[in-house]
Amino acid sequence: MHALLEPTSTQGLALREWNALLQLARFNGLAARLAAALEASRLFDSAPPKARSQLRATAVAAESAQTAVRFEVNRALRALKGLDVPVILMKGSAYVLASLPPARGRFVGDVDLMVPRERIDEVERRLVERGWQASDLDEYDQRYYREWAHEIPPLQHPERDTPLDIHHTIVPLTSRFHPDAAALLAASVPLADPRLRVLGPADMVLHSGVHLFNDEVGAPLRDLFDLHDLLCHFGARPGFWNELLVRSRLHGLQRPLYYVLRHTERQLGTPIPPEVRQAAAASGPGLLLDVLMDWIFDRRFRVQSPGGPRAGIVLASWLHFMRAHWLRMPPGLLIRHLTVKAMRGIAESISRKREGDAPH
């Protein structure tokens, strides 16, 4: 973490320390970012040859994935020609196409788009007509996406490797939170190519934050670095911090914003103006819950090592998983969802066991 924030600290590292640094960076999805950080501080060439070769390959792979993302967006736009529907890029694909700082050395595996909910069927139909295919899902998963989620089942073009996720808002419909999708759309910003838009700065931070703190997927530390980059970048713009507080109230996302500000500052030293921190703290949890949440998130954002997590981290991950689901759906639905998933897990492990025991 130190090496990423302060690349000069890599100078004088012993080979074995480089080994540990590279291994951890890879395991936490931050290797290409490390390469970019070293490059930016002109320290890349002073790294040991083996480190250079590994970092170079990672950087090339990340860069190529970004090219693939740009191409997929280009293909999608071509397919949607004539529909006249606003297309808002989100997360990784937004950082890449809007050339925002988190794109530097970031591996982006898919394209996330948002379109107005009333247009989503039309968009899906058009993409399927033009060759995209939905992944093969069973009835339960179909229903999960269509009725409860904030997106339709992922589409992918058979000739390419980049999945396309189409959303109509930023949190699941069943979630405890109800951000204003129309306001997200209205405040979105066009890119140089006017057919594309990204969320406004404050909404982008809130979306990234709600995804990181209320979901259990993704690479937590990398996603925290995304937020760090966004806050450093937009934080310099006049009016941004006030806008962030205003939008968090509008969308009812004050609590996630509190966690964003607390943990970017706590883990990565992101500069947050004191008055903004104070204003957000009014929406923080009570003392006891605050201590518990710190305990959970401190472990979630700890650099994970391939040796496997320690007991504390396992417990924290489990608590986070339960909390993420708790926030995502009401209790009745949650029990049903977890039961279906558990039964399916058991059935799969039995059938795998049978195959595994078959004579070779």
Next chain:
Amino acid sequence: MRVGDFPHSELADRLRGDGLHLVTGAFTTHLHIELPSLVDEFAQMYADYPVEDPPGIDDFEVRIASPSLLRRHFRPQAQAWIDGVDLMEPLPLDHAYPGLESSLNLAVATGDYVPLVVHSAVLERDGRALVMPAPSGSGKSTLCAALAWRGWRLLSDEMTVFCFDSGNVLPNPRPVSLKNRAVEVVAAYAPQARFSRVYRGTYKGDVAYMQPPADAVARAHEPAGPGLVIAPVFRQGAPTTVREMDRTAGFRWLIDNSVNYSSLLRTGFDLLTGFLERCALYSLTYSNLDEAIEEIDRLHQALPPLQPR
């Protein structure tokens, strides 16, 4: 320090404990082996290989052990973990060594931090590479093993690794896997070659491994520049025929056999085209090994001198 320099008990202790940092040319593998029978086979096949001690920067971590306590005693199995992930199904304990070799290949194929890799045999002579991309079953390993005893230095029978910076081929010499009848063919051809035992009924058929010549292991840090690209086709009874291959077809042939070309986009394209521009390309149909090798030597002699870029 080489693997063969360790007393057997110390080697076994290391492999079970902190692991051994095994250098196979371009790649260093942090290797753990917890199966005593596999330690013996490994020690035999890798005796000449250098060990990094003290360790530096590893490329992969490979661990071979029992999948579970139960499997240590009841129908014992071997399981491989590559960088902590069990990518392959467990194998019967008797196939642990082929499992180790497959894991070392898979580690390269699945790592997203390795240079450009093409599935291909590659050898070197006078600093020039001979790249033979071909799918499994085309007889490339047999031809490659034979060439390794006829004046060519073995770089790898499985993968051609291109360095991003220089565009040259990096060696990764490892034991050569020979399937079914190929073992007898190569043993008859090169009586000095040393082989592992034959592993019967693996998913690739009956497999044995040939130790690379000592010279190939000792010079595993020396890269090779552009030279020949030859697509070998073994056909029973066919006369030896050489055909020039045009560059576009050669390029296709290489990317069709590449492991990670498609994920490298522009960089991969520039690297491969840059290499191919300085190579002579042929396809070679043969049934007689001696004639095939004679033909390859002739093509090598006819190469124009390498121009500096």
